[in-house]
Amino acid sequence: MKKWRTLFHPVLVFVAAQIAWVSLLGLWIYWYISNYIIFNQVGDKLSPQLIQKSANVFALVSGLVLLVAILVGLYLTFIYLNKQLEITKLYDNFIANVTHELKSPLASIQLYLETLGLRDVPPAKRNEFIRLMIKDANRLEKLINSILDVTVLEKKKIAHNFHIYTADVTIKAILEQTREDSRLPESALVISGSAPCQCVLDQNAIKIVFDNLVDNAIKYSFDPVQIAVNLSCSAKDIIVTFSDQGIGIPVKARKKVFKKFHRIYGKNIPSVKGTGLGLYWVKEIIKYHGGQVSVSSKGQNKGSIFRIEIPIYQTSKRRYINQLLKLTRKREQQQVSENV
Numbered sequence: 001m002k003k004w005r006t007l008f009h010p011v012l013v014f015v016a017a018q019i020a021w022v023s024l025l026g027l028w029i030y031w032y033i034s035n036y037i038i039f040n041q042v043g044d045k046l047s048p049q050l051i052q053k054s055a056n057v058f059a060l061v062s063g064l065v066l067l068v069a070i071l072v073g074l075y076l077t078f079i080y081l082n083k084q085l086e087i088t089k090l091y092d093n094f095i096a097n098v099t100h101e102l103k104s105p106l107a108s109i110q111l112y113l114e115t116l117g118l119r120d121v122p123p124a125k126r127n128e129f130i131r132l133m134i135k136d137a138n139r140l141e142k143l144i145n146s147i148l149d150v151t152v153l154e155k156k157k158i159a160h161n162f163h164i165y166t167a168d169v170t171i172k173a174i175l176e177q178t179r180e181d182s183r184l185p186e187s188a189l190v191i192s193g194s195a196p197c198q199c200v201l202d203q204n205a206i207k208i209v210f211d212n213l214v215d216n217a218i219k220y221s222f223d224p225v226q227i228a229v230n231l232s233c234s235a236k237d238i239i240v241t242f243s244d245q246g247i248g249i250p251v252k253a254r255k256k257v258f259k260k261f262h263r264i265y266g267k268n269i270p271s272v273k274g275t276g277l278g279l280y281w282v283k284e285i286i287k288y289h290g291g292q293v294s295v296s297s298k299g300q301n302k303g304s305i306f307r308i309e310i311p312i313y314q315t316s317k318r319r320y321i322n323q324l325l326k327l328t329r330k331r332e333q334q335q336v337s338e339n340v
Helices: 002-007 010-042 048-118 123-154 167-181 203-219 278-288 318-339
Strands: 163-166 189-193 198-201 227-233 237-244 292-297 304-311
Touching (some): 010 048, 048 123, 163 318, 167 189, 167 198, 167 203, 167 227, 167 237, 198 203, 198 304, 198 318, 203 237, 203 278, 278 304
Antiparallel strands (some): 163 198, 227 237
16 A cells, blocks of 8 residues: 555656656657658658558557646646645644644633732632642643644554453443543433444543544533434444434535544534544544444434444454454563563
């Protein structure tokens, strides 16, 4: 895959297109000069039709092939540049959002520190300030870690911690922990169905998936948050459907919501804080588990449904799943050796 990406690098494509263009020009110049010389030297002895059937046809066919190569090269270059412009736009939005996210807690911490330094604050109020500063510091740490996690995901340097679990018990426990961390009442997250089959999971990574889905449901819901999660098993996969009652996702945006830095904007969409990385992590983590995730929506203000599929252990993608377990055992052995 990397070899093909290198071959189709836009710089190489552009150079190849220029070589094809120069070759075409040279071919036509050569054809013209050679025919001109032939006509001058033996034009009276040869039939013009013979010359056309040999040199003319070859020059025409070769010229058409090179023209097609040029057009394909320019088309690929245009597609690449268009994607780069889109990525640049998303990156600019990301920088703007992250800058705002960093400024808010920093300004809050600075204000509390200046107040503590300039005034004699009562002990109760001082403790409250300290609690709020710790909260803002944790918010900063979470934001910075989330940005660093992107590099980890893309370079496939995830700290492997994959083990075999019963999906039903483990996923429900992770969801319950996510609900508590998000400070949602028990009635806000309802789990139904069952998945009494085994799977290979990294619990910390899967929790990031559910944390982001719950966080999205909270951010994009006008009414009190209501989330429904259903568990089931197909022939090869464990299926988790995560449904919320938020604003929904427009049809045009559904293919892009899992892209890095992408955020949905619109008149009916609330302005919320974020980096545009949440659903990107969801996709990459599930993909790293050998699964896939998709999204659907019944329409505006009718919520979104995320469908997660994770392979059943020893039933689907055996070779890939066993490799994850092997990497985990290798990591654990290294940790034991380092601690000895």
